[in-house]
Amino acid sequence: MVQADILSQIILYGVLTGGVYALVAMGLSLIFGVMDVVNFAHGAYLMLAMYSSYFAWQILGLDPFLSILLVAPAFFVFGVISERLIIHPIIDEPDFAQIFATVGLIWVFENFAHYFIGTDPKGIEAGYGGMSLLGVPVQEVRVYGFVIALLTALGMYLLLEKTKIGLAIRATAQDKEAAELMGMSSEVVYMVTFGLGIALVGVAGPVMASIYSTTPTVGANYVLIAFVVVVLGGLGDVFGVLWAGMLIGIVDAAVAFFYEPTLSAPVYYTIFIAVLVLRATGHLGGSDEGLLSRIANIASSNESS
């Protein structure tokens, strides 16, 4: 029998880690949902954002959480430029063009880091310690990271729901032609969407860098988790992604506790493929809908009937 305090510890760790996973997945979900582009290079952007925060700390002595104010806007611009140069020319091309182009970006970014920075892990020591949360000892950075994830989710929600550009983004995601008939330039919307998606990586990077150490290939470890989270949470669904992130975080923590950390990756890849199987056999709704919201729908319709 698992003791209650161990269980609460696993859940707390899982939720905190999962919030950060969700932060990584949010941009991916936004880009996939609005543009129907799978950004395989998402992890590579994350890696660059982690290094950016590391160097901001090392050179400027900037606290990693403060460096978000610098890194996120810079990555917005970085995203806009990437969209113009690479995504825009192939937006109407078949799937494989997007897959290859973003895979090409991975090689460029990873080897750029490899050549100019090297492979030794870089960690930020910003002087954060431990604290006690609900009686469980945790690292401060994880708690702050989680808070930032929540704030970012809220900010994204408000941006999408309450602003004009948010309306244009959501309208374009629903029907690109109709949005153009309303005067919403899909070129601009795609530029902003990709910029925002990469800006979200610019938020996630410093948070990740404050918790984990950075290497040129660190992104690959998290991009697949992010895909699992997106498939579970839904495309362009900010809170769905948040919930899914926490769920994966708990699974991650539980597997690591009861078995071994190396096994958690195979476990969520299995979840990922299981979700795909469910979808293939028609047990999941529309392709934009996440598994969680689907379950919620089924649950609520069962209640009402």
Add this chain to the structure above:
Amino acid sequence: MSQKQQTSTDSIAGKITKAVGKPSGYLSLLVFLVALALPLFATNYILHILILVFITGIGAIAWNIIGGYGGQFALGNAVFYGFGAYSVALLVNNYGQSFFVALAVGIILSVLLAVLVGYPTFTLSGHYFALATIAVVEGMLYLVLFFGDFTGGAIGQSVTPASWLADLVGNRVIAFYIFFAIFGLCILISTWVRYSKLGYYLLAIREDQDAAAALGVNTTRYKIYGFALSAAMTALAGGMYAVYGTYVSPSGAFSLDLSIQYALITLIGGMGTIIGPIVGTLFMVPIQQYVTTVLGGNLGSLAYIGYGVILIVVIIYAPEGLVTRLSFVREWIDNTLPEVK
């Protein structure tokens, strides 16, 4: 009308004579003969590079069947390479099985895995198949690490094949001919597939699944056939490499980079063409070998930045690959040099 029919119903032998008669045909034959004679004057190092070309080429040809003919973006084909390599390593080393049994097991396991992955994902859009194949290769990498007692863990393990086999592949000249023959066999299989029912069906599926289904093509089944064949050939490459390289490691075998390489090589050469993966391999592998072994370390990563840029530029400006772009070379040769009867 009768003339039209004649050209398309010519016997295969007639076609071959005709193809060889053309300048590009007899020049290719010449290249083939030179290749056969290579061990007479090439150094062991050049033979080694060529053997690597053959091994990688088999993987690229295999990828072209599902990715090029079928248009299904497998990005985890290294998992089959890994199955082939590890089956040979583990069964030969730990269980004293013969190489051929071990290789067969690797191939069978790969086919089973291909069916298992393909069946649920082939009904979804292309993105999901690509993602699922990545998940499989990454997940398998972790499993190999997790079961380290059995697999040798991160360090991998060396392979000690039976002495007769070790002697054969230890001799570079003999190894060259063996791998050349298998490479040739794979080219023949790929050519045969292209003009078989499977090939036509895969091409039809790539172009438009609904239209293919309306013509009586069971699209899921033929995609699985294509994927399974691709898996089997890739496992063959992995198993062969295990005895040639006498060493297998998880990062070398279950590698996302290797999976992407297969696709990149085929893209550079021309996706969906018979010759694309062959030309792509001949072009890319020697360059890569030069870059990683001669330039090494840091300069190597500089070269990979170059690859990434090439990949992006090719995708944006020449998505049909280099072979199609270079077809004017063949036309020029055919037009300038005389034909032979």
Add this chain to the structure above:
Amino acid sequence: MLKTENLTKRFGSVVAVDDVSIEIPEGEITGLIGPNGAGKTTLFNLITGFYTPSNGTVTYKGEDITNLAPHEISKKGVSRTFQVPKPLNQLSVTENVVVGALGEGKGRQAAMEKANDTLDRVNFQGDYSMTANSLNVGQLKRLEIAKAVATDPDLLMLDEAVAGLNPDERGKLVNVIEKLNDQGITILMVEHVMEVVMGLSNRVIVLDEGKVLTEGTPKEVQNDDEVIEVYLGT
């Protein structure tokens, strides 16, 4: 030959095909017309297995084919064309048709011959060894029909076969359709160009808002008050 009974397809709250029961008699050309949004394409997709009906059955030669997959229905002898032709661009005209001809487990050689014969049957104008990406619209439309005919259908379903053609090419394609019908292929065609439907069809079925409004000979349909009403309004 083909019969639908109470066939219904709902998309959410929209009923695209509503309780449609029709019969396609063997050997005839049946026209399927109706204003935009009447459910013609949905009905095509239901019959050929691309959609699963919400209700009702499709019977072909006395056999229930309601829940079969598209490729299975094709194998039974029901073949269709698509409104927008999507050829295999890098392949020759013959090779495009081969995909349809390979179905019966014949060898490649036999399939190639059959593909060429089929191209003759539809009076394909031009060199069969041309790659498909160099074809004009008229050739593409015939290639599309040839692909479907190469599967040896007993029932051929044409989706706007003459759309986008000029009157001259249209006339030639009408001859091809008549010829195929003379050779024993039953035809069901969705067509917007009225002179073509009215000229070719033995019988015309009119759909409106997912329901069968009326059916009859072209003459009867053209003079039917209800048909005039749905087309011209009241």
Add this chain to the structure above:
Amino acid sequence: MSNKETLLSVDDIEVFYGETQALFGVSLEVYEGELVTMIGGNGAGKTTTLRTISGLLSPRVGSITFKGDEIAGKGPDEIVKLGISQAPEGRMLFSGLTVEENLYAGAYHRSDDAAVEEDLEMVYDYFPQLPDLLEHNAEDLSGGQQQMLTIGRALMSDPDLLLMDEPSLGLAPQLVQTIGGIVEDLRDDGQTILLVEQNAELALDISDRGYVVQTGEVVASGPTEELRDTDAVRSAYFGQ
């Protein structure tokens, strides 16, 4: 009629989908304040013409001038800013967005917030059902309500020229009459409209002038009372 200013002039346009030609030289004019209709059977090219005017398609040959300026080749987002908005066929609503959001989407390119609010009230006047539905998603509306939202959304851009594609499509007879009445009201309030309809009777009843199209060409045109008597209308639909 012709002493009014020409607002839109479509001159001999040819339009292709890939290699397939859809329009074989369509010309038409719309004067300020007019309600002009384009009628014809399925596949005649009516929707293609409207999509080309809105910039979703580009003509390969021919020109389109709006208020004297060439607009052929401009993007749809630019054209709506110049003053042409469209209530498209099949409604093309943002189905997962609320009614209110759909309406504001129509006013997306405007920055005159006060006028936008006034126009919103105007739309509510034309369609009194909409204010009660503001929080509903567009996909949950009935067909008639969706059509009203489509027209309302197009009006929210404050267009000089309103393009309407088959507003009667899929609606019950009384609703068709209601929509027809609203189209007339709009014209009477000074809105210039180019109306595409398959329901020729309705269109000819309410419009000032009409064009009859058949397989990508204009086969007859003139004041509606003259068109009503011609055989061209009947033959355009039935090919006699």
